[in-house]
Amino acid sequence: MSETQAIDWEGRYREGTAGWERHGLNPAFLSWRDSGSLAPCRILVPGSGRSLEPLALAEAGFDVTVVDSAPSAIAMQRAHFARLKLSARAEQADLFAWDPDAPFDSIYDQTCLCALPPGLWPSYARRLHRWLRPEGTLFILFMQNDRPNGPPFHCDIGAMRRLFASPAWAWPDAMPARIEHPSGVAEQPAVLRRL
Ligand SMILES: C[S@@+](CC[C@H](N)C(=O)[O-])C[C@H]1O[C@@H](n2cnc3c(N)ncnc32)[C@H](O)[C@@H]1O
Incomplete structure (x- = not known):
């Protein structure tokens, strides 16, 4: 099995052990959408x-593409879009063997970075940069669980500043408060600009 597929996410969905799932929209997402920063x-x-x-993005008029390597996750996303006759794209692929036809204006990363083994983070960060157009925006939730192992892997903010560093990325002057997760961990929302 490749390093990028070393964790059996599909098995977790099938076993019903997807403890990271929120049963509603992330409060940070709602804040960004409702303030218009995520337009x-x-x-x-x-x-x-x-x-x-x-689904919420597609309903709000965004041109949405989702990518995930777990077949049942992609099947569910397709079912969501089909139910409301929304023309979003859902691609089953390994993110490390995938590229879009054209860059995106924005990326919404919710517990994707922290799901990846940290050894993959530099490659993932380069991909995020490549997938965004210049001046595009990365809306990201940095997992804060202070645990040595994962997933989810702790996203130390100092390490994140080094991973998403100038001259490739610009950070905001201030970040919003952390968001609590029902599983007992916290997420630090951040909006980074791709330079
Ligand atoms: C912790 S889950 C988060 C799912 C979703 N973002 C959420 O908030 O519920 C991580 C997701 O990343 C997917 N994933 C992990 N590694 C991947 C890879 N290399 N390529 C594509 N998807 C991957 C898994 O299949 C899983 O659905």
Whole structure:
């Protein structure tokens, strides 16, 4: 099995052990959408899983693409879109063997980075950069669980600043408060600009 597929996500969906799932929209997502900072555009949701945000984005008029390697997650995303006759794209693929036809305006990363073994983070960060157009925006939730192992892997903010560093990325002057997750961990929302 390849390093990028070393974790059996499909098995977790089938066994019903998807403890990271929220049963509603992420409060950070709602805040970004309702404030207009996340406004209709061409957007990618990598490692979408079965999350509800892609459907909410498509309903709000975004041009949505989701990518996930787990077949049942992609089947569920397709079913969500089909039920409401929304023309979003759901691709089953390994993110490390995938590229879009054209860059995106925005990317929404909710527990995708933290699901990847940290050894893959530099490659993933380069891909996020490549998938965004210049001045595009990365809406990301950095997992804060202070645990040595994962997934989810702790996204130390100092390490994130080094991973998403200038001159490739620009950080905001201030970040919003952390978001609590029902599983007992926290997420640090951040909006990074792709330079
Ligand atoms: C922790 S889950 C998060 C799912 C979703 N974002 C959510 O918030 O519920 C991580 C997701 O990333 C997907 N994933 C992990 N590694 C991947 C890879 N190399 N390529 C594509 N998808 C991947 C898994 O299949 C899983 O659905």
